Amino acid sequence: MGILNFFWTLFYINLFTIGGGYVMIPLLQQEVVNHYHWLTEKEFIDSIAIGQVTPGPLTIMNSFIGYKIFGLGGALGAAISTYLPSVIIVIGVSHYYLQFKNSVLVNSIFQGIRPAVIGLLAAVALTLGRASIIDVPTGAIALVSFALLVFVKVEPTFVILGAAITGMLLCS
Amino acid sequence: MRETDISVKEILTVFLKIGTFAFGGVYSMLAFFEREIVTKRAWINHDAFAESIVIGQLTPGAPIVNTGIFIGYMLKKVRGALATVVGQVLPSFVLVLIIAYLYIKYKDYVLLRAALKGVGAAVVGLIASVVYNMSNKSLKNYTSIIFAICAFIALAIFKFNPILLIIVAGIAGSIMFGKNVGHGNP
Numbered sequence: 601m602g603i604l605n606f607f608w609t610l611f612y613i614n615l616f617t618i619g620g621g622y623v624m625i626p627l628l629q630q631e632v633v634n635h636y637h638w639l640t641e642k643e644f645i646d647s648i649a650i651g652q653v654t655p656g657p658l659t660i661m662n663s664f665i666g667y668k669i670f671g672l673g674g675a676l677g678a679a680i681s682t683y684l685p686s687v688i689i690v691i692g693v694s695h696y697y698l699q700f701k702n703s704v705l706v707n708s709i710f711q712g713i714r715p716a717v718i719g720l721l722a723a724v725a726l727t728l729g730r731a732s733i734i735d736v737p738t739g740a741i742a743l744v745s746f747a748l749l750v751f752v753k754v755e756p757t758f759v760i761l762g763a764a765i766t767g768m769l770l771c772s
Numbered sequence: 773m774r775e776t777d778i779s780v781k782e783i784l785t786v787f788l789k790i791g792t793f794a795f796g797g798v799y800s801m802l803a804f805f806e807r808e809i810v811t812k813r814a815w816i817n818h819d820a821f822a823e824s825i826v827i828g829q830l831t832p833g834a835p836i837v838n839t840g841i842f843i844g845y846m847l848k849k850v851r852g853a854l855a856t857v858v859g860q861v862l863p864s865f866v867l868v869l870i871i872a873y874l875y876i877k878y879k880d881y882v883l884l885r886a887a888l889k890g891v892g893a894a895v896v897g898l899i900a901s902v903v904y905n906m907s908n909k910s911l912k913n914y915t916s917i918i919f920a921i922c923a924f925i926a927l928a929i930f931k932f933n934p935i936l937l938i939i940v941a942g943i944a945g946s947i948m949f950g951k952n953v954g955h956g957n958p
Contacts, residue, residue, distance in 0.1 A: 616938050618938065654867045655792055697842075707949075708945050709946045712945015715920040716919050716937060717938070719926075725896055742894065749898060767891060
């Protein structure tokens with residue numbers, strides 16, 4: 601059953617999405633693109649963009665992926681598989697949040713995970729860059745996007761919409 | 773924690789508003805939360821809000837959604853928690869369905885392909901900017917820099933499974949940092 605496998609994949613990916621929604625990207629890329637071949641690299645990049653353009657959390661991109669592969673049921677099931685583990689865990693933790701927050705073990709685990717996640721995301725930027733930076737215009741769009749986000753602090757939504765318009769003008 | 777008089781419907785309404793209008797990054801969304809829940813309605817105070825942010829980041833999943841779940845649970849137990857998820861996710865879920873429909877229908881159109889080519893490049897810039905910002909915040913000593921470089925090499929060159937790498941990094945962190953407390957504030 602492909603669809604159940606897909607939901608299960610999202611469920612366990614979400615359990616390891618620790619320290620920010622972006623952490624999900626390397627995990628999704630591994631399972632959805634490299635392992636199961638549900639999406640091509642290009643479709644995966646489009647999913648990230650769509651998750652970013654819409655309001656609310658980036659993780660809603662899972663519903664886009666679900667719709668793309670399995671239709672409406674896939675989209676709905678993807679949302680449930682993505683957010684249900686969070687509901688259960690947050691409610692569980694909230695009873696012990698003071699102990700949890702001050703736990704040496706929890707904090708030291710995070711001190712290990714946080715820098716590792718940066719390395720993982722850098723690797724993702726590299727592989728996605730190889731797939732989508734293919735000529736001078738796309739290279740320029742990537743550089744300008746980076747500069748606008750880091751130095752001018754433009755909202756990501758506007759950067760992606762701007763890139764779509766620039767793409768239409770330069771690449772068609 | 774005790775239940776409040778605030779109704780599930782009120783919680784849902786506020787979080788629908790957040791889910792509809794909160795574009796952009798984590799900080800703009802947190803500012804929106806703060807304005808709607810702490811300043812305007814005084815459902816929780818600033819201390820509880822700060823706690824909800826910490827819990828959001830220390831639990832698996834999207835931190836913002838988790839912060840909402842924690843707030844909803846404080847206000848109205850499980851029903852409150854579920855109301856925050858539905859509110860935050862429903863508007864973008866509907867929008868994603870519409871975009872997905874159009875995406876599949878028009879994906880061979882030249883103009884859409886050109887737009888997506890631009891978007892693909894911007895996504896690379898976006899992820900690079902996340903790496904840059906996170907590095908500035910979290911790579912403060914040699915140990916953490918080494919962790920980041922090892923993870924990069926393990927994924928980019930050796931194609932290790934990233935879930936495995938996160939588990940290994942967590943175990944390594946608990947061994948190496950387990951004794952000096954207090955540096956781990958998110």
